[in-house]
Amino acid sequence: MSIQSELQSTIADLVVKGKGLLAADESQPTIAKRFKEIKVESTETSRLAYRQLLLTTPGLGEFISGVILFEETLGQSTADGKPLLQIAVEQGIVPGIKVDKGTVSLANACGDLVTQGLDGLADRLSDYKEKGARFAKWRNVYTISAHNPTQLGMDANAEVLARYAAICQSLGLVPIVEPEVLLDGDHTIACCFEVTEAVQHSVFHALHRHRVQLEYMLLKPSMVLPGKDSPSTASPEEIAEMTLVQLRRSVPAAVPGINFLSGGQTPEEATRNLNYINTMAGNAPWLLSFSYARALQQPVLQAWQGKPENIAAAQDTLYKRAKLNSAACLGSYTAEMEKE
Numbered sequence: 001m002s003i004q005s006e007l008q009s010t011i012a013d014l015v016v017k018g019k020g021l022l023a024a025d026e027s028q029p030t031i032a033k034r035f036k037e038i039k040v041e042s043t044e045t046s047r048l049a050y051r052q053l054l055l056t057t058p059g060l061g062e063f064i065s066g067v068i069l070f071e072e073t074l075g076q077s078t079a080d081g082k083p084l085l086q087i088a089v090e091q092g093i094v095p096g097i098k099v100d101k102g103t104v105s106l107a108n109a110c111g112d113l114v115t116q117g118l119d120g121l122a123d124r125l126s127d128y129k130e131k132g133a134r135f136a137k138w139r140n141v142y143t144i145s146a147h148n149p150t151q152l153g154m155d156a157n158a159e160v161l162a163r164y165a166a167i168c169q170s171l172g173l174v175p176i177v178e179p180e181v182l183l184d185g186d187h188t189i190a191c192c193f194e195v196t197e198a199v200q201h202s203v204f205h206a207l208h209r210h211r212v213q214l215e216y217m218l219l220k221p222s223m224v225l226p227g228k229d230s231p232s233t234a235s236p237e238e239i240a241e242m243t244l245v246q247l248r249r250s251v252p253a254a255v256p257g258i259n260f261l262s263g264g265q266t267p268e269e270a271t272r273n274l275n276y277i278n279t280m281a282g283n284a285p286w287l288l289s290f291s292y293a294r295a296l297q298q299p300v301l302q303a304w305q306g307k308p309e310n311i312a313a314a315q316d317t318l319y320k321r322a323k324l325n326s327a328a329c330l331g332s333y334t335a336e337m338e339k340e
């Protein structure tokens, strides 16, 4: 298969109406933090048990088209020797992989961060592809404060994101481009709008400079929201409206899908806001869906508590959240469905 057809068929498998992505790619520090909340130690064994629980959830493929895995998971197998990646494939779920190496502070940029991981990326990607990954994900983070993000921070981050995307496409892996504007802070929704618009403009300029084919990538953005310590709140209609206006101004129609991250919203908020976005999207050119980690997994972790006897209940919870988010993709979610 040519690189072009590989990219095309992965996009076709990922961008499906009523389906979204499960982000199960928490880095070691992040998964340790999530496990700590349920008093489970993060070890290779506990991470395998948990991620096996996620991937073996019966019927998950009805609502999930792709899963983002962490590098370690790509090499893990069940006790009877089946690779976890194979389980995803058998569920009809496309396996992908997080390939960035986390953030460091960017010199001379007032505290802005920049994401690392470009060195040796092509070799790593070839290896992941050989193991079965068909898409990749890279996350940049932008903090909002009186001084951040700086133009320097936005430019430097856009450049690495575009270089990553170009390398992925050259090897036949679909890149998910994730510029996350963080929820931390007391900023207003208007300020988040302005920053998100500037960030995405810088990203799409860089993607253009690096000749990234927009038809064969997905955008994983944050929604436009007031900061979590903001004195002002915003209604779901306002969030949906501002998110859509911002996206229309920044994201070319050639991009096939936009899969939001949850970013610290509660599971219910993330589902409700996605539903409003889809009901208000009109004839938006992109499929608007989800690529949630916390908003899908928080209730699962609570139900699991690290205990084998809770696996079935935890899987029911994942199935339910995936189903509700699928409804939100179709604009048919209602708060009553939470009680079912």
Ligand SMILES: O=P(O)(O)OC[C@H]1O[C@](O)(COP(=O)(O)O)[C@@H](O)[C@@H]1O
Pocket (backbone or CB within 6 Å): 023, 024, 025, 026, 027, 028, 030, 031, 068, 102, 139, 178, 261, 262, 263, 264, 291, 292, 293, 294, 295
């Ligand atoms: O561990 P990291 O690299 O900080 O990433 C944390 C998470 O951020 C995400 O990009 C988005 O997650 P949320 O939906 O919880 O905001 C996930 O894909 C990833 O697992």
